[in-house]
Structure formats: C-alpha cells, structure tokens
Amino acid sequence: MHTAMRIILVSAILLNAATCAAADKMKPGLWEMTTKSDAMKAMPKIPPEQLEKMKQMGVKMPDMQNGAMVHKVCFTKEMVDQDKPPASGREQHCQNKSFNRSGNTYTAEIVCESPDMKGTGTVKGSMTPDSVNSIYDFNGTSRGKPINQHMETTGKWLGSDCGDTKPFPMPQKK
Known part of the structure; x- marks a missing residue:
C-alpha cells in the first residue's frame, strides 16, 4: 500500500477508534x-x-x-475507557486537533506537518454501542505530490471475545 495512503488510513482508524471510545458508549471486544x-x-x-x-x-x-x-480490530476496555483521542505516533506524521463531541457525534481536525506529508483533514462521525460511522477528508501533499482523499468507515461490534485478533496499537499522549 502506498505510504501516504497507509499514513492516512492509520490516522483515520486511530482517530475513529479514539473518538468512538471517548463517547464511552463503545463496547470493548472485536469489531469489523x-x-x-x-x-x-x-x-x-x-x-x-x-x-x-x-x-x-x-x-x-x-x-x-x-x-x-x-x-x-480489537478494542480493550482500557482503550474504550479513554476520555480523549490518543496522539498519533511518529509513524503517522499527523496530530489530532480540535476534537469535539456532542452526544453520540464527534468532529475533529487532523494536521500533518512532516517532510513526507503536509496537509489537513477533517473527520466527523457518530456511534452507538454496537456501531460506528465516520467520514474523513484530507487535502495536502505526500512527498511533494498533491493528495486529496475521501474515506468512509463503518464499524460493527462482533462480540466481546477478540480471539486471535490483537488490540490495535494506539500511541498515548505523554
């Protein structure tokens, strides 16, 4: 997978996971x-x-x-108990900014400022105990080339047992 696509996808998954967890309505366990x-x-x-x-x-x-x-994706109880989205790790080159939530909806801005990736993105979504939905848009450059990305993510809770699926690594703010 192209590096820019991987960075955007991982950032979107991290933010989606964190924002769902932040509403403390998400069930821990295995999600599709x-x-x-x-x-x-x-x-x-x-x-x-x-x-x-x-x-x-x-x-x-x-x-x-x-x-x-x-x-x-496996989400542990600790992940869903977080009150704020985690900071993106160095490998994501991006930071979550302007996180807001109201009831079961959320919005956030993602800012990428690295030599390989520059730009901004927005995410908005909603969640219930058993499902999540988000829309992510990003505009910027990757290694000097323009990138304009639109992604839609849906998730559904499959059960409390993650089986052999390991929890998604989510870097924490220091």
Whole structure:
C-alpha cells in the first residue's frame, strides 16, 4: 500500500477508534471495520497466489470487497475507557486537533506537518454501542505530490471475545 495512503488510513482508524471510545458508549471486544475510498477502488487486485505467499510470510492483509477494505480490530476496555483521542505516533506524521463531541457525534481536525506529508483533514462521525460511522477528508501533499482523499468507515461490534485478533496499537499522549 502506498505510504501516504497507509499514513492516512492509520490516522483515520486511530482517530475513529479514539473518538468512538471517548463517547464511552463503545463496547470493548472485536469489531469489523469497513473503509471505502476512491483510492481503494483504483487499487489493483492482488493475485490469490501472491496473497497466499504474503500470508505464509506472516503478513496479514485485510479483505478487499467492492472497493472497500474490511478488517477486524480489537478494542480493550482500557482503550474504550479513554476520555480523549490518543496522539498519533511518529509513524503517522499527523496530530489530532480540535476534537469535539456532542452526544453520540464527534468532529475533529487532523494536521500533518512532516517532510513526507503536509496537509489537513477533517473527520466527523457518530456511534452507538454496537456501531460506528465516520467520514474523513484530507487535502495536502505526500512527498511533494498533491493528495486529496475521501474515506468512509463503518464499524460493527462482533462480540466481546477478540480471539486471535490483537488490540490495535494506539500511541498515548505523554
């Protein structure tokens, strides 16, 4: 996956996870997250034999379905008990700013200021105990090239047992 796309996707997932957790209505456990974007629709399909080789090497790829990436995410009780979104780690090159929530809705601004990625994004969404929805838009540059990204993420709670799905690493503010 292209580095800029990975950075944006990880930032969006982190913010979505954190904002859902912040409303303290999200259930801990296993969630299925589906992310759609124009960039994902344009991605070439990986041949099954290459996917199998990657799996054998220990690379876990999300499922691609109809231009959407579907993956399982485990949220611990500690994650859903947080009151604020976590700071993005160095690898994300972005910071969550202007986080606001009202009832079951939230908005936030994401600012990226690194040599590889510059720009701003907004996220808005809503949640219930069993579901989350968010819309993420980002405009800026990645390695000097313009990037304009729109993503829509939906999530549904699958159950309290995460099975072999490990919790998503979420860097904390210091």
